[in-house]
Amino acid sequence: MIGDLLLRRDERDRFEVETGFSPGGQPMxxxxxxxxxxxxxxxxxxxxxxxxxxxxxxxxxxHEAAQAGAPWQNGKAILSRAGSKSLRMADVFKSQKDWRHLIRSDRRGGYRLNLD
Known part of the structure; x- marks a missing residue:
């Protein structure tokens, strides 16, 4: 016998997007x-x-900088305001394997969220 399955909404939405089981038959x-x-x-x-x-x-x-229309920010300034003792974004995010999918670098000390 099959019992009930409890799904969080975000997991249900993700499944519907991946399988194309969204309204209208088109992937959302x-x-x-x-x-x-x-x-x-x-x-x-x-x-x-x-x-x-x-x-x-x-x-x-x-994220707040991107919403304000100035997405590129100085990495050292952002890290300092966040309370980090490190001056390198790579050091702060070294525990996040795919952090470069989240944050982009201009290779000159500027960083932004990957919102595109």
Missing amino acids: EEATFIHSADYLEVRCDGCRFKLGPIQAEVVRAL
């Missing part, structure tokens, strides 16, 4: 960037990230 376009209220959980381009407190502050600052 998934939002590129989704975050929890505290930014400790983020989904970007299909990748899910569970962030630490400093990582979450960096992502929050980059």
Whole structure:
């Protein structure tokens, strides 16, 4: 006998997008960037990230900058404001294997969220 299955809404939505089981039979376009209220959980381009407190502050600052129309930010300034002792974004996000799917670099010290 098959019992009940409990699914979280975000998992149901993800399944419907992946299988094309959305209204009208066409795959729904998934939002590129989704975050929890505290930014400790983020989904970007299909990748899910569970962030630490400093990582979450960096992502929050980059997201707010993007919403304000100035997406490129100085990495050292962002890290300092987030309370990091490190001056390198790669050091702060080294526990996140796919962090470059979340944050882009201009290779001159500027960083932005990957919202495209």
